[in-house]
Amino acid sequence: MFRILTLILVLSASAASAQDRAAVERQFRSWLQGEILPAAQTQGVSRATFDAAFRGVTLNWDLPDLAPPGAEVRTPKRQRQAEFGAPERYFNRGSVDGATRIGREMARRHAATLAAVERQTGVPGRIILGIWGRESGYGRVSIPHDAFEVLGTKGFMSTRAEYFTRELIAALKVAEAGHAPPGAMKSSWAGALGQPQFMPSSFLDYAADGDGDGRADIWRSEADTIASIGNYLARHGWVPGRDWGFEVRVPATVSCTLEGPDQARPIADWARMGIERVSGKPFPDSELRGMGSLLMPAGRHGPAFIVTPNFYVLKDYNMSDLYALFVGHVGDRIAYGMGDFSGEWGDVDGLYRSDVAAMQRALQEMGYDVGGADGLAGFKTRRSIGRWQEARGQAATCFPDASMESTLRP
CATH class of the missing domain: 1.10.530.10 (Lysozyme)
Incomplete structure (x- = not known):
């Protein structure tokens, strides 16, 4: 009897959940028609482009940081951030060697385009290759998501809905301009487009035509990808003739x-x-x-x-x-042909972002500028830790570790 009751409760909960999602899906369609379409049309997007973009699109409930209507938004209390807890992981052998090996191949294959873009922008070809390799493995990494599904979902019900709504309108403008071949508007889970992983607004501002066909196809054209990365860096102030x-x-x-x-x-x-x-x-x-x-x-x-x-x-x-x-x-x-860094990454204790955020709040209360209590150990946090250590008569390490938790509490 208990098992039967449990099954009934589970089935009832599942049915209620399905009904809730169906209701949210209806709200989503209403939002698209009532808010997004008029906003897009004021910026030159046609009804035909809008309909094509959202044909068959539904909410993607598997995306992170969603805030469905009426649902309580819960933020994980403890979250690992490997990039800051253990910086050496960012430079793992496979990532560095793979990006280097394929990058050399791409340098030979696209030597003329890279040289032309460097002449136009002042950005060295090796830097463009470094970004291209990191963002999409030189176009070899699968970019699986429908951009309108991702941006529509996040614009409608994410914790940063306003930002993603702007990006959704920008994506519709990209489609209206015809830069992407049919079916090519693919993005990351965050809505970043193509091989250089531009957000749609960045595409509109910085995408460039590198092969002279009149389009900036960052999905399928390697020349356009190279030109777009170079243009982005040049427009953001790259100083020709200086190293990084x-x-x-x-x-x-x-x-x-x-x-x-x-x-x-x-x-x-x-x-x-x-x-x-x-x-x-x-x-x-x-x-x-x-x-x-x-x-x-x-x-x-x-x-x-x-x-x-x-x-x-x-x-x-x-x-x-x-x-x-x-x-x-x-x-x-x-x-x-340079090798690994000469300095070795030390054995840094892995910390949760919540731990680092607690340290940051404690330092803020003591008057230190940590750049915000976001749980990320940026340079302001690092040097504030060092200044706190020096004020205590300690040798400055300028990096958070577990031994500081008991003494650095808000």
């Missing part, structure tokens, strides 16, 4: 709390402080006069770098320090 950065040795006399673009100084000044390139070569004369910043993505637990303003242009593509570092590193390996 150099791996260095930072003596103990130079505090890791000096990290960050807001503490930039001429590279000649860093050299006078005793910072040297790990290669043993001097900084190029052309770079000595330029501004450079200290970057220590794992604090004293990993490699260190002097980076130029071009490093922060790479961060405009993706706001992660490790992303920009990966792109520059792989580009150097492709073009110059």
